[in-house]
Amino acid sequence: xxxxxxxxxxxxLAAAAVGLSGCSTVTRSTDIAxxxxxxxxxxxxRFEGPKPDLxxxxxxxxxxxxxxxxxxxxxxxxxxxxxTDVVGTTLTSNPIPPTADRNPYWQELNRRLGSPLxxxxxxxxxxxxxxxxxxxxxxxxxxxxxxxxxxxxxxxLEARAxxxxxxxxxxxxxxxxxxxxxxxxxxxxxxxxxxxxxxxIQRGVMSSNTLLARQDLLDQLGVELDSPTVDDLVKVAKAVxxxxxxxxxxxVPPTAAVSAMLGLPNGxxxxxGKLVHSRELPEHxxxxxITRQMVKDGLIHPDGVAKNNxxxxxxxxxxxxxxxxxxxxQSFYRRATNENFSITVPVSRAQDGKVGRVLLGSPNNSIxxxxxxxxxxxxxxxxVLNWFAAPFGTEEYLFRKFxxxxxxxxxxxxxxxxxxxxxxxxxxxxxPIQYLADGPYPAYFPGHTEAVDNLxxxxxxxxxxxxxxxxxxxxxxxxxxxGKILDxxxxxxxxxxxxxxxxxxxxxxxxxxxxxxxxxxxxNELEQxxxxxxxx
Amino acid sequence: MSTIQRGIDDGPxxxxxxxxxxxxxxxxxFVIIPFIGVIATSIASQEHVTNSGGFxxxxxxxxxxxxxxxxxGGVVQRALLISVVIATGGTLISLAGSTMLxxxxxxxxxxxxxxxxxxxxxxxxxxxxxxxxxxxVKEFGLLDSLLALILPTAISGFNxxxxxxxxxxxxxSVLDSARIDGxxxxxxxxxIVLPLSKAVLAVVGLFxxxxxxxxxxxxxxxxxxxxxxxxxxxxxTYVINNTELSSGDxxxxxxxxLPPQESIQMAILVVSLVPILIVYPFLQRHFAKGMLTGAVxx
Numbered sequence: 001x002x003x004x005x006x007x008x009x010x011x012x013l014a015a016a017a018v019g020l021s022g023c024s025t026v027t028r029s030t031d032i033a034x035x036x037x038x039x040x041x042x043x044x045x046r047f048e049g050p051k052p053d054l055x056x057x058x059x060x061x062x063x064x065x066x067x068x069x070x071x072x073x074x075x076x077x078x079x080x081x082x083x084t085d086v087v088g089t090t091l092t093s094n095p096i097p098p099t100a101d102r103n104p105y106w107q108e109l110n111r112r113l114g115s116p117l118x119x120x121x122x123x124x125x126x127x128x129x130x131x132x133x134x135x136x137x138x139x140x141x142x143x144x145x146x147x148x149x150x151x152x153x154x155x156x157l158e159a160r161a162x163x164x165x166x167x168x169x170x171x172x173x174x175x176x177x178x179x180x181x182x183x184x185x186x187x188x189x190x191x192x193x194x195x196x197x198x199x200x201i202q203r204g205v206m207s208s209n210t211l212l213a214r215q216d217l218l219d220q221l222g223v224e225l226d227s228p229t230v231d232d233l234v235k236v237a238k239a240v241x242x243x244x245x246x247x248x249x250x251x252v253p254p255t256a257a258v259s260a261m262l263g264l265p266n267g268x269x270x271x272x273g274k275l276v277h278s279r280e281l282p283e284h285x286x287x288x289x290i291t292r293q294m295v296k297d298g299l300i301h302p303d304g305v306a307k308n309n310x311x312x313x314x315x316x317x318x319x320x321x322x323x324x325x326x327x328x329x330q331s332f333y334r335r336a337t338n339e340n341f342s343i344t345v346p347v348s349r350a351q352d353g354k355v356g357r358v359l360l361g362s363p364n365n366s367i368x369x370x371x372x373x374x375x376x377x378x379x380x381x382x383x384v385l386n387w388f389a390a391p392f393g394t395e396e397y398l399f400r401k402f403x404x405x406x407x408x409x410x411x412x413x414x415x416x417x418x419x420x421x422x423x424x425x426x427x428x429x430x431x432p433i434q435y436l437a438d439g440p441y442p443a444y445f446p447g448h449t450e451a452v453d454n455l456x457x458x459x460x461x462x463x464x465x466x467x468x469x470x471x472x473x474x475x476x477x478x479x480x481x482x483g484k485i486l487d488x489x490x491x492x493x494x495x496x497x498x499x500x501x502x503x504x505x506x507x508x509x510x511x512x513x514x515x516x517x518x519x520x521x522x523x524n525e526l527e528q529x530x531x532x533x534x535x536x
Numbered sequence: 537m538s539t540i541q542r543g544i545d546d547g548p549x550x551x552x553x554x555x556x557x558x559x560x561x562x563x564x565x566f567v568i569i570p571f572i573g574v575i576a577t578s579i580a581s582q583e584h585v586t587n588s589g590g591f592x593x594x595x596x597x598x599x600x601x602x603x604x605x606x607x608x609g610g611v612v613q614r615a616l617l618i619s620v621v622i623a624t625g626g627t628l629i630s631l632a633g634s635t636m637l638x639x640x641x642x643x644x645x646x647x648x649x650x651x652x653x654x655x656x657x658x659x660x661x662x663x664x665x666x667x668x669x670x671x672x673v674k675e676f677g678l679l680d681s682l683l684a685l686i687l688p689t690a691i692s693g694f695n696x697x698x699x700x701x702x703x704x705x706x707x708x709s710v711l712d713s714a715r716i717d718g719x720x721x722x723x724x725x726x727x728i729v730l731p732l733s734k735a736v737l738a739v740v741g742l743f744x745x746x747x748x749x750x751x752x753x754x755x756x757x758x759x760x761x762x763x764x765x766x767x768x769x770x771x772x773t774y775v776i777n778n779t780e781l782s783s784g785d786x787x788x789x790x791x792x793x794l795p796p797q798e799s800i801q802m803a804i805l806v807v808s809l810v811p812i813l814i815v816y817p818f819l820q821r822h823f824a825k826g827m828l829t830g831a832v833x834x
Contacts, residue, residue, distance in 0.1 A: 099762060122756065130757065
């Protein structure tokens with residue numbers, strides 16, 4: 001059975017209709033001000049755990065560790081659960097772990113939680129469909145990761161998620177110290193219709209896209225990348241590309257780096273008091289022109305535009321540079337079979353030599369919600385989520401990400417290394433509870449201190465000019481119902497232009513249509529939302 | 537006239553034959569080369585896969601590590617078994633239900649024949665959609681049951697129409713004589729109609745079997761217990777989503793001994809294709825007859 005975009009959207013809308021049927025109290029979808037009504041965000045209180053190995057030079061700088069702290073301490077007492085089953089729906093981008101009855105890690109997790117955890121786990125790409133049907137069938141469970149693309153999200157959360165405002169707003173959150181360890185930028189994405197209706201799966205800057213390069217290959221080829229401008233980047237790509245040796249400059253079009261070099265926003269940005277989208281700006285056509293030329297010159301892997309298999313190409317050395325998140329660095333090192341494998345994160349520069357202005361991605365991977373429950377049950381579930389968010393360096397974190405010493409990991413110095421059982425049972429250190437709640441994402445690449453230094457220096461250079469996406473945490477009904485279709489249409493044209501199947505001039509007509517078909521309405525609604533939140 | 541006569545005797549002109557041959561060879565190449573690539577990648581060495589950018593067109597040797605890894609008692613082996621159970625059980629249930637329904641619909645005067653036929657035809661035009669399907673399965677208590685992968689798709693309107701058309705071609709006189717000999721409806725169906733319908737049963741059975749074998753979407757929706765996932769869903773998770781099989785998924789092979797990920801993915805692909813490819817030759821002789829009979833009689 002093939003699932004088309006229309007089927008998917010239809011499923012989401014139908015699920016929303018079924019899920020919201022009978023709920024007469026949810027906010028009307030046209031009431032932008034009510035949907036974006038602000039609330040006192042939870043107080044941010046940084047958890048003073050193990051001291052990072054490098055000083056935090058900027059509030060957005062992640063904690064940088066060379067090694068896992070020795071003798072991690074236990075920071076919770078007793079068990080967070082109330083003894084009854086905790087049913088959850090979540091996703092994974094890794095292999096699905098063995099079921100609880102065949103998984104000693106899961107069994108130990110249940111013991112430590114004090115409540116048996118029953119999870120429905122779905123592969124990330126299938127999650128929107130699974131989520132839509134689970135909403136309609138009311139089978140999401142007590143805790144569930146929220147599909148951000150779900151139609152009428154605020155109304156759905158009003159109807160089907162516990163309002164957590166009284167438990168988390170202001171200083172109330174201090175009862176859950178690891179949830180209080182999430183910055184307010186992350187909580188902005190959890191507020192809908194004047195209530196805190198979810199908890200963030202925070203990633204900070206680590207989920208932002210960046211240019212990554214194979215330093216070992218650059219050294220081998222005697223090519224220097226340093227801090228490139230657009231011209232430098234093209235020169236390096238040309239120097240390393242050798243089709244006969246099955247090697248290309250880029251795995252995918254390097255849009256994040258070129259955007260930073262051109263000063264383009266990542267989506268919406270406020271300019272002169274008005275919201276503008278990157279696609280409307282003349283620099284965006286420049287971005288398309290540059291990446292189109294890169295494809296034409298054969299600098300990008302032949303399948304790089306059409307197919308996303310960049311992790312394999314980059315790891316195998318078929319591509320010397322790629323574009324991925326900061327957090328992906330760890331997974332690249334884990335995949336690498338070459339012991340010289342080394343990644344560098346270059347600082348992009350504008351043509352005038354200044355550091356390229358980086359517009360960061362969403363501060364959260366996603367959000368997770370709780371089913372409407374009694375106050376006692378809600379508190380128990382929040383304690384469980386708080387336990388899931390215990391930060392790096394604690395004993396709870398060590399167990400959560402690496403399991404039990406001996407079976408799931410061994411120590412290399414103080415760094416835990418997953419065993420084959422650990423890889424399978426702990427899901428490569430990313431057991432799917434990490435999509436229900438998680439602690440701050442550290443810069444920690446075990447065994448690769450030079451990679452930590454490299455990322456630290458990169459972030460130290462770019463963070464002073466980095467800007468959080470202004471539309472994050474604002475709700476636009478048009479974006480919710482039409483956004484996906486509009487984005488897909490523009491992304492398809494982007495690919496066509498890059499592959500030379502469409503002329504660059506087609507972009508102007510497409511932008512005009514994009515604005516008419518919904519982007520102008522989205523802009524208008526986001527501006528109303530900003531006004532409702534008192535942000536302009 | 538003599539020229540025309542000679543043309544007919546000699547068959548098509550040489551240029552026409554060459555053109556047809558070239559077109560057919562090109563078409564075959566388009567089909568066969570990717571398939572060869574899949575097999576070649578599944579048996580290629582780590583070095584060759586890496587040097588070829590993840591896809592090998594001709595292997596440098598025979599390396600069966602990927603097949604040994606997936607048949608090492610891990611998730612793929614279990615999923616394969618589940619797929620066989622679903623495809624076999626589902627095909628039997630579907631054939632039983634569809635033949636009985638089609639036979640009843642082929643006999644004028646059966647109870648509720650016209651309205652039921654209209655309902656079957658209606659199902660060809662409109663599908664119930666994702667959410668209603670899910671709600672029905674849930675209300676029947678079939679979530680997490682393998683029956684959820686069989687019952688919702690057990691009767692295909694198209695196959696029922698094909699079967700009905702075939703059954704309508706069986707002369708009434710044959711059935712009447714059986715009735716005179718004292719056979720009841722079920723006996724006539726079992727001893728007369730089904731033996732006369734082997735061709736169409738083979739074709740429809742193959743349609744159902746391929747359908748069950750290839751289905752992954754319903755499993756993704758209805759099966760929360762990952763231990764019950766069929767092969768195609770496992771295949772989708774590891775190939776389309778490009779997630780890596782861990783050593784535990786492969787029955788505990790040592791991580792440093794794992795074959796290249798691409799080889800494992802392609803080996804799973806081959807394993808998922810082979811059973812259906814094996815079935816085709818056995819049903820081939822029935823295929824043309826079964827399809828044509830259903831197609832030309834209304």
